[in-house]
Amino acid sequence: MTSEAPGLWPPSGPEIVFLLLGLVALGSALMVVTTRQLVHAALWLVVCFGALAGGYLVLTAEFVAWVQVLIYVGAIVVLLLFGIMLTRAPIGRSADLDSGNRWAAGLVAVSTAALLVSVVVAGFGAAYTPLEPGRGSAEELGSSIFRTWVLPFEALSVLLLAALIGAIVLSRTDIKGRE
Amino acid sequence: MITVVALIVLLPFAGAVAGLLGSRWPRGGSRTEESNRVANRRAAWSAIVPASASLALTAWLAVWSAGALPRGSVSWSGGEFWSGLFPGATEGTLTLVETGSVPISFTLRADGLSVLLGMLVAVVALAVQVYSVGYMRDDPRYPSYSAFISLFTSAMSLVVFAGDLIVLYAGWEIMGLCSYLLIGHWWEDRANSRAAVKAFLVTRLGDVGFLFGIFTLGVAAGSFRIGDVLRADIPTGTLVTATMLLLAGVAGKSAQAPLHTWLPDAMAGPTPISALIHAATMVAAGIFIVARLYPLFLGAQPTLDVLGVVAAVGMLGAALAALAQNDLKRVLAYSTISQLAYMAAALAAGSDQAAIFHLLTHGAxxxxxxxxxxxxxxxxxxxxxxxxxxxxxxxxxxxxxxxxxxxxxxxxxxxxxxxxxxxxxxxxxxxxxxxxxxxxxxxxxxxxxxxxxxxxxxxxxxxxxxxxxxxxxxxxxxxxxxxxxxxxxxxxxxxxxxxxxxxxxxxxxxxxxxxxxxxxxxxxxxxxxxxxxxxxxxxxxxxxxxxxxxxxxxxxRAFYVDELYRSLFARPVLRLARAVARADGQLVDGAVRGSGRLTIRLSGFVRLAQNGNTQLYVTGLLAGLLLITVAAVVLA
Amino acid sequence: MHVVYPVVVSALLFSIGVYGVLARRNAILVLMSVELMLNAVNLNLVVFDVWLKDRLHSGQVLTLFVIVIAAAEVGLGLAIVLALFRNRRSIDVDRLRDLSERDAPAEDRS
Structure with missing residues (x-):
């Protein structure tokens, strides 16, 4: 993209920060899928989402980062924790959180990773872009959403409404299906 | 005059059709006493009227033939007494059927021999039809019975008046069919239907030879017309082969050794049938064929020798068997075999006149x-x-x-x-x-x-x-x-x-x-x-x-010929049939069922994957997706 | 910023999500793994938006939309999981075998 692209190594300052955050995200994600305690999985998920939000900040997408923190860390994880509680999951260690499928799953996951990494390295190994702060500010994104993307935005609000009604219908026990 | 000949053949056939279809029309289903009587009366009329008309026409033909001089038509065998009695001869061809090789001609011919035999057939047929009215008075199946007699009369007339070997063969086979149907008239008794099947099979065995004999003659002579075949110059080897094959059919139809075993059993049929078919006419057809084609047989001395030996064995054996029978009809049946052997012996001795003469008196x-x-x-x-x-x-x-x-x-x-x-x-x-x-x-x-x-x-x-x-x-x-x-x-x-x-x-x-x-x-x-x-x-x-x-x-027991045949042919064939059935049941069906079972068992392995675990399904899905992607990347 | 760093992180995160979806038994853990995969996609979108300097910010806007959709999905998914728990007293996905073909007689399938 740019002619004065520096080499991959040594990484610049932002890159080092991003890589560290990425490592934290990956490690906590691994903990999410391997931990033997259900509640810990949710907490590791918080760590992972937070690290990702930091990554977004490094990438100059500040509005997305705050939305990530607000919605994912604040709302979704809490929702998941509610779910864990409501299904009377054991709080302590439980031995059988993995199904018998895990070796096949591991194989598929590793090959997926190998395939994707090799593809993206081959495709974007030389891509470089200088970071310009301010491009992902709330102002920029807000004007873009409410000018260009206002119609999908409204459609999404309808989707949310439908999801709301659907969740209510599914959760309530006194609403019976048509006989 | 050929129209008269055609009418002699066709009238009983029309009577048979009318008797079969018309007797119970229009109330076909009812089987009450009353409807049976009506049906029997109608069937009797539709049987006797054509038979009488046929007899009258045959008599007219005989008078014409006796008074006429041969005009134009063929007269191949001068000197026999029938040529002297009935010198008039006529021949007519309806149409010529192209077969690709040797054509078949729908030809009827009447000469002295035909007229003589035709008279015998017509007289005996009429007598039997009249006789049957009383004999079968209370039989509910009388209509079909009399219709089959009419059909038989028609077929026998066709044999007698045929001018073409294939036409003759058609009549010959219809006679066999009628014989089968009439022997099995009282099929409620298992023995009767078995006798019918036996007669059918044994005569069919001979008829195979007969048909091939006709083919040999037809191909050798280039024509199936009897006149052409008799005039043709056929080499002796072919002649011996053809006449030997014909002899098989003759032995089957005329109940000569070794194919005679069906005739005593055929007495299971109603007695008038025994009189008409199994004594006077059909069984004489074999003798008639030999007499008809006698010039050919005279040219094939080995065939005549074989015929002589067969006749000599048959006449004495059958007569001895007749001496020991207790059943009156079986006595007459064996006597028929013996007398037919006399005719065959006369033919073997070179005198077709004596054979035909004995045929006529024997028929009567x-x-x-x-x-x-x-x-x-x-x-x-x-x-x-x-x-x-x-x-x-x-x-x-x-x-x-x-x-x-x-x-x-x-x-x-x-x-x-x-x-x-x-x-x-x-x-x-x-x-x-x-x-x-x-x-x-x-x-x-x-x-x-x-x-x-x-x-x-x-x-x-x-x-x-x-x-x-x-x-x-x-x-x-x-x-x-x-x-x-x-x-x-x-x-x-x-x-x-x-x-x-x-x-x-x-x-x-x-x-x-x-x-x-x-x-x-x-x-x-x-x-x-x-x-x-x-x-x-x-x-x-x-x-x-x-x-x-x-x-x-x-x-x-007629020298245990039946038992011999049973152990020599019937049992091995039955054993073979059972083996084939078993092979069919176990090998062929087994292969079919086995392939089905194999498929089910193999599909059982595939079913293991269908365990309902959605995670496994998704794993498979993703693995497949990966493989396809890799394949697309590698192969593209 | 080299594009390849975040993209590789995103790919690995996605693979971890795949493993979680395929290997975890608890339905809520499966939902979490789905969230991981969605976040990998979000990271991709943000990176490419930054790289391409899109004037309409389509990548980041789409990320926001995906976050919204993820919230809706988690809400519905938890509702389904709760309904499942009410009916079955269990939310182990590998014990939901209604799709399997159990003890069907081998002969009379038609």
Whole structure:
């Protein structure tokens, strides 16, 4: 993209920060899928989402980062924790959180990773872009959403409404299906 | 004139169609007493009227032929007595069917031989039709029965008047079909339907040879027309092959050894059928064919020798078998085989005139004998001679008629059989050939045995103490028990009418009698009859067949030919059939079922994957996706 | 900023999510793994938006939309999981075998 692209190594300052955050995200994600305690999985998920939000900040997408923190860390994880509680999951260690499928799953996951990494390295190994702060500010994104993307935005609000009604219908026990 | 010939053939056929389709029309379904009677009456009319018309037309044809000189048409065999009697000949072709090689022509021809045989067929057929009206009065299947007789009459006329070998073969096969249908008329009894199937199969065996013989002749001569075949110059080797093949058909149809076994069993059919088909006409068709194609046979001496040996064995064996039978109809059946062997012997000895002469007289007296036997069986309600006896007083008319018949059979003057049998024996005596002494000795011996069995049947039936025990309910296969003294008029008239030719037909051969050999054979016949009479006199209640001693059982079982065939052919074939069925059930079906089971078992392995675990499904899905991506990357 | 760093992180995160979806037994853990995969996608979108300097900010806007959709999805997914728990007293996905073909007689399948 740019002619004065520096080499991959040594990484610049932002890159080092991003890589560290990425490592934290990956490690906590691994903990999410391997931990033997259900509640810990949710907490590791918080760590992972937070690290990702930091990554977004490094990438100059500040509005997305705050939305990530607000919605994912604040709302979704809490929702998941509610779910864990409501299904009377054991709080302590439980031995059988993995199904018998895990070796096949591991194989598929590793090959997926190998395939994707090799593809993206081959495709974007030389891509470089200088970071310009301010491009992902709330102002920029807000004007873009409410000018260009206002119609999908409204459609999404309808989707949310439908999801709301659907969740209510599914959760309530006194609403019976048509006989 | 050819139209008349066509009408003679087609009228009984139309009668058969009308009898089959029209008898119960329009209320086909009902089987009440009343509708049966109506159907039987209609069927009787539609059977007798065409038969009478056919007889009248045949008579007209005979008168025309007797008065006419041969004009234009072919006359291939001068010199025989039928050519002298009926010199007129006519031939007509309806159409020529192209087959790609040898064409088939729908040709009818009438000459002396045809007219003579046609008269015999028409007379006996009419007599049998009239007789059947009384004999089968209460049979609910009388309509089909009489229609089949009409169909048979038509087919036999077709054989007699055919001018083309393929047309002849068509008639020949229809006769076989009618024979099968009529033997099995009382099919409720398993034995009867088995007899029908046996007759069908055995004659079919011969007919295969017959058909191939026709093909050989047709291909060799380039035409199936009888006239062309007779005129054609066929090499001797082909001729011997063809005539040998024809001989197979002749042996099957005329019940000659070794294909004779069906005829005694065919007596399971109604007695009039035995008279018409299995004594007078159909079984004579084989002899007729040989006479028809006699120039060919004269050119193939080996065939005639074989025919002579077959005839010599057949006549004596059948006569001995007849001597030991207890069933009156079986006696007559074996006697038919024996007499047909006489005709074959005459042919083998080179005299087709004697053969045809004997055929005519035999047709008359054997039909008479069978019809009389029918009256007796009708009266007694049983076929067995041990149930008969002393019927002389109860059935005087039948007694007289049957006496004429037996006299003709034994060859006693002045009955017809005396002259014709004398002609046959004289022909054999004066013939030359390797088989001649054997044939002559066998013929003379048979004359004696014939006298013996005829006398035995006559004495056992009409003399001695009365053993009649009227059965309360007739078993299937026997006629209705009749309580009157004599049979109804409709049965006696045909008997009387047939008695006249049986008695007088022989005088046509009066000028040619060889008095020397006649005296010898008469002496032998009387010797046989006298021996039986002496035995019978000593103990009238017992069967004179006991004079055969230990040999009697062998004769009664007809020398175990049936048993031999059963163990030689029937059992191996059955065993083979069972093996094939087992192979079909286990190998073929097993392969089919096994492939099904294999598929199910293999699909069981695939079913293991369908365990309902969605995670496994998604794993498979993703793995497949990966593989496809890799393949796309690698191969693209 | 080299594009390849965040993109590789995103790919690895996605693979971890795949493993979680395939290997975890608890339905809520499966939902969490789905969230991981969605976040990998979000990271991709943000990176490419930054790289391409899109004037309409389509990548980041789409990220926001995906976050919204993820919230809706988690809400519905938890509702389904709760309904499942009510009916079955268990939310182990590998014990939900109604799709399996159990003890069907081998002969009379038609």
């Amino acid at each position: 007296f054997k039909a008479l004998l069978f019809l009389c036997a029918g009256v007796v069986i009708h009266h007694v309600g049983s076929n067995r001679m041990s149930h008969m006896g002393g019927l002389r007083t109860a059935l005087p008319f039948t007694f007289a008629a049957m006496t004429i018949g037996f006299a003709a059979l034994m060859g006693l003057p002045p009955a017809g059989g005396f002259f014709s049998k004398d002609a046959v024996i004289a022909a054999i005596e004066h013939s030359h050939g390797p088989a001649q002494p054997f044939l002559y000795g066998s013929a003379l011996l048979t004359v004696g045995v014939t006298g013996a069995y005829a006398a035995r049947a006559w004495l056992r039936t009409f003399f001695g103490p009365s053993r009649v025990e009227p059965l309360p309910e007739p078993p299937p296969g026997t006629a209705h028990v009749f309580d009157g003294r004599e049979a109804p008029k409709s049965m006696l008239w045909p008997v009387g009418v047939l008695a006249v030719p049986a008695l007088l037909l022989g005088f046509a051969g009066l000028p040619d009698v060889d008095w020397g050999s006649a005296a010898v054979s008469l002496l032998v016949a009387l010797l046989g009859a006298g021996g039986v009479y002496a035995f019978w006199r000593s103990a009238p209640r017992q069967d004179p067949a006991r004079m055969l001693g230990p040999f009697r059982v062998v004769c009664e």
